[in-house]
Each structure stands twice: as structure tokens, then as C-alpha cells.
Amino acid sequence: MDFKQAGLDNLWQKVKEKLAQTLPPNSFQIWIQPLVLLKTEGDRIILGCPNSFFLQWVKRHFYHFLKEAWRQYAPEYNDVIFKTVKNKKKTSIAVPQPTLPLAYPRLCENFTFKEFIVGRTNQYAYTAAYNLANDHLDQPIFFCSDTGLGKSHLSQSIANHMISSGKYTKILYITAEDFTNEMVSALKEHRIHEFKKKYRRDCNVLILENIHFLSGKEKIQTELNYTLDVLWERRKKVVFTSLIYPQNIPGLKKELRSRIESSLMVPIDPPDFKMRLEILRKKAKGKNVLIPENVLEYLAQHIDGDVRRLESAINNIKARSLLQKRAIDLDLAKEVREMFTPRTSKINLSEIKKLVCQHYKINCEDLISKSRQKQIIIPRKLAIYLAKRYLNLSLTELGKNFRRHHSSILNALNSIEKEIKKREFLSREVKYLCKKIEEKM
Numbered sequence: 001m002d003f004k005q006a007g008l009d010n011l012w013q014k015v016k017e018k019l020a021q022t023l024p025p026n027s028f029q030i031w032i033q034p035l036v037l038l039k040t041e042g043d044r045i046i047l048g049c050p051n052s053f054f055l056q057w058v059k060r061h062f063y064h065f066l067k068e069a070w071r072q073y074a075p076e077y078n079d080v081i082f083k084t085v086k087n088k089k090k091t092s093i094a095v096p097q098p099t100l101p102l103a104y105p106r107l108c109e110n111f112t113f114k115e116f117i118v119g120r121t122n123q124y125a126y127t128a129a130y131n132l133a134n135d136h137l138d139q140p141i142f143f144c145s146d147t148g149l150g151k152s153h154l155s156q157s158i159a160n161h162m163i164s165s166g167k168y169t170k171i172l173y174i175t176a177e178d179f180t181n182e183m184v185s186a187l188k189e190h191r192i193h194e195f196k197k198k199y200r201r202d203c204n205v206l207i208l209e210n211i212h213f214l215s216g217k218e219k220i221q222t223e224l225n226y227t228l229d230v231l232w233e234r235r236k237k238v239v240f241t242s243l244i245y246p247q248n249i250p251g252l253k254k255e256l257r258s259r260i261e262s263s264l265m266v267p268i269d270p271p272d273f274k275m276r277l278e279i280l281r282k283k284a285k286g287k288n289v290l291i292p293e294n295v296l297e298y299l300a301q302h303i304d305g306d307v308r309r310l311e312s313a314i315n316n317i318k319a320r321s322l323l324q325k326r327a328i329d330l331d332l333a334k335e336v337r338e339m340f341t342p343r344t345s346k347i348n349l350s351e352i353k354k355l356v357c358q359h360y361k362i363n364c365e366d367l368i369s370k371s372r373q374k375q376i377i378i379p380r381k382l383a384i385y386l387a388k389r390y391l392n393l394s395l396t397e398l399g400k401n402f403r404r405h406h407s408s409i410l411n412a413l414n415s416i417e418k419e420i421k422k423r424e425f426l427s428r429e430v431k432y433l434c435k436k437i438e439e440k441m
């Protein structure tokens with residue numbers, strides 16, 4: 001018998017017993033039990049993992065626990081190294097497949113149903129999400145709203161709820177952009193089968209954010225079509241989010257559009273005064289900051305739209321009161337509110353439009369016309385871009401001001417940003433116009 005190995009096995013047993021007391025039973029069972037003590041190399045312990053996914057996960061989440069536990073029982077070992085072992089020692093240990101949801105690393109733990117303020121404008125969205133998370137709804141959901149109105153919060157609440165209920169495993173939460181990147185690298189690295197398996201066979205719940213990003217990406221759309229067919233055939237749950245409805249997403253192939261349109265279409269509108277007040281109250285409480293009711297009401301009255309603005313108002317109130325040692329009163333609230341309303345105080349939309357039109361020698365009416373002439377399209381897109389940049393108007397507000405649907409606004413913003421990056425001449429024009437605007441501010 002190899003005494004050194006026997007001693008090591010003994011130590012490993014103790015390390016595992018220690019971890020069994022420290023870690024949640026599920027985590028221990030799934031991630032520590034399958035590890036195999038391979039050998040030592042100098043002051044390093046080498047542990048074997050069943051596959052590379054497992055290895056990455058354990059390294060990321062349990063490395064410090066393992067290192068500390070080893071140090072406690074055998075201080076001569078300073079480090080823990082992981083290696084994959086292909087079936088070598090498998091005979092002695094049953095290796096469970098990782099059953100934890102793959103979504104864990106990407107979810108924000110505060111995005112829960114409990115933290116979500118429900119009111120007139122998002123009641124339907126909340127109810128749909130809650131029912132899907134509790135398995136009372138089979139249909140896919142399509143959450144649609146302008147930015148910062150709770151699409152990610154609700155879709156992640158579904159995932160967080162499912163995880164904590166323990167009923168669902170293999171929840172995939174991913175943005176359409178990451179889905180695209182993952183598919184492109186899978187193609188390049190000849191791992192497309194693995195990719196397909198992950199999204200079609202190994203997935204019980206797919207939450208795909210920002211579907212509008214797939215605009216014009218035909219290959220990805222085709223892959224997603226097949227994936228959705230398989231998931232629906234297997235009665236799996238699917239959730240989409242987007243800034244715009246499928247019929248308004250430019251460059252969305254009709255096959256994918258029709259599949260997505262079979263979902264429950266769920267809009268989320270901007271919060272009304274009552275909800276804004278409630279959101280401010282709750283966020284202030286969450287940040288441990290005591291804000292008088294009249295200040296909260298003032299902020300709710302004057303800061304609307306995007307909920308991120310409300311969160312930021314609370315953060316700014318808190319920071320100013322702490323750093324400048326000031327009382328939280330209406331004066332402070334007015335200063336903070338100013339930061340969210342530059343459009344009324346300094347530069348406004350008509351000045352931006354006028355500046356662009358003067359520069360390109362066109363008529364201001366052309367900006368809102370239907371003209372597709374090149375000499376009009378570029379200034380129009382630039383005016384939209386500058387209005388977004390300096391006035392932080394939402395897509396809906398921009399749409400109203402340029403007499404366009406907000407999907408066309410989104411399209412204009414995406415394409416002009418690309419063109420500015422690509423064309424040196426245009427980038428110089430933008431710099432010049434920005435300088436002119438900033439001089440007026």
C-alpha cells in the first residue's frame with residue numbers, strides 16, 4: 001500500500017467533510033463530490049474534474065473554499081490546481097452531470113418579483129411573468145418596452161424564481177448579442193453541434209434578451225428558428241425581450257417574425273406618478289437613505305420615463321448629502337432634478353435641428369419629411385443622433401419629434417453610429433456639430 005497516497009486520501013476526506021459543513025448541501029453534492037484527488041506536485045494539490053465546463057465552474061466558485069480547507073488540514077499545500085480527467089477514475093465515482101442552471105453567473109440577484117414595483121402600466125407584464133415562472137402559462141412571452149422600464153428585471157425575476165423554486169434546471173439566460181457571438185465562435189471552432197445541443201436539447205427555459213439586435217443577421221435568425229421549433233415541440237419555456245415589436249424590427253426574416261409573433265405580446269409602459277413615487281420610496285429604503293416625503297413627491301413629479309433615472313436620482317441625493325454634508329431637502333432635490341432635464345435648461349431640440357439644417361443647407365421640414373434623398377437622410381440621422389446624445393430623449397420621444405416610428409429611430413441610430421465609425425469625413429462633421437452644440441450649453 002502507498003502510505004503517502006493513503007495519507008493524502010485521508011486528508012482529502014477531511015477536506016470534503018469540512019466543505020460539506022460549510023457549503024450548501026446541493027452545491028457540495030454537485031460540485032465537490034465528483035472531484036477526484038489525482039496527485040500532488042510540490043506544494044500543489046491536483047484535483048480532477050469530469051469535464052472542462054465543470055472545471056471552469058469549480059475554479060470560479062469553489063477554488064478559495066478548497067484552498068482554505070486544504071491549508072487548514074495540510075498547511076504544506078499552498079495551492080489547488082484543476083485538471084480534466086477523461087473517464088480514468090470514473091469507475092469509482094458516479095459523476096453527476098451539472099444540473100445547476102447555466103444562468104447563474106449572469107443573473108442580478110436583486111432582479112426578483114419581490115423587488116419589482118407593480119402598478120397600472122406594468123401590471124399585465126408582471127402577471128404574465130409571474131404565471132410563466134410558476135408554470136401556469138405555456139405560451140412564450142415577448143416583453144416590449146422603451147429602455148429602462150423593467151424588461152431585464154422581469155425576465156431575470158422569472159429565472160431567479162425558477163431557480164429558487166428548485167423545479168427548473170438548465171435555464172439559459174442570454175442576450176441576442178451574446179447568442180450571436182457564441183454561435184459565430186462555435187461555427188469558427190467547428191463546435192456548432194455542441195452549440196445546437198446546448199440550446200435545443202439541454203435547455204428547459206430560454207430567456208433571450210434584446211431580440212431587436214438580430215436585425216439583418218440572417219444566419220443567426222435561421223438557427224434561432226430551428227431552435228425555437230425544437231423547444232416548442234418539447235414544450236419548453238421561452239421569453240423574449242425587445243425595444244420594439246417584431247413587425248417593426250427591420251431585417252427580421254418573416255419566418256422568425258412569425259414564430260416570435262406567436263408569443264404573448266406584453267408591453268411595459270413608463271411608470272405613472274403613483275408608481276414613480278413608490279419606486280423612489282423603495283429604492284431609497286434599499287439604499288438606506290431617509291428622504292422626506294415632500295422630496296420624494298417632488299422627484300416623482302419631475303423625473304419621468306426610464307426607471308434608471310429614478311434610481312440615479314436616489315444615488316445622487318444620497319451622495320451629495322453624504323459628501324457635502326447637506327440635509328436632504330427640496331433645494332437638494334432641485335439640483336439633482338436639473339441633471340435629468342438638460343433639455344429645458346440649456347439646449348433644446350429645435351436648436352439642434354436648426355444647427356444641423358444650417359450646416360447642411362437644408363430645410364428644417366426635410367428632417368421630418370419622408371424624403372429618401374441622400375442629402376436629407378444623413379442630416380436627418382445626425383439630428384436624431386445628436387438629439388439622443390445631448391437631450392437623452394427616449395425612442396418614443398424621438399419618434400414623435402421626427403415623425404417616425406420608434407423602430408425607424410432605432411435603425412437610424414444604429415446605422416449612423418456605424419457610419420461615423422467607418423467614415424472619417426462624417427466623424428469630423430460630428431465633432432464639429434458637437435462643438436457647436438457644446439458652445440451653446
Ligand SMILES: Nc1ncnc2c1ncn2[C@@H]1O[C@H](COP(=O)(O)OP(=O)(O)OP(=O)(O)O)[C@@H](O)[C@H]1O
Binds near residue numbers: 115279
Ligand atoms: N417596476 C420596477 N420596480 C422596481 N425597479 C424597476 C422597475 N422597473 C425597472 N426597474 C429598475 O430599473 C432598472 C432598469 O430596468 P431594466 O434593466 O429591467 O430595464 P430594461 O427595460 O431591460 O432596459 P434596457 O432596454 O435598457 O435593457 C433596473 O435597475 C430595474 O431594477
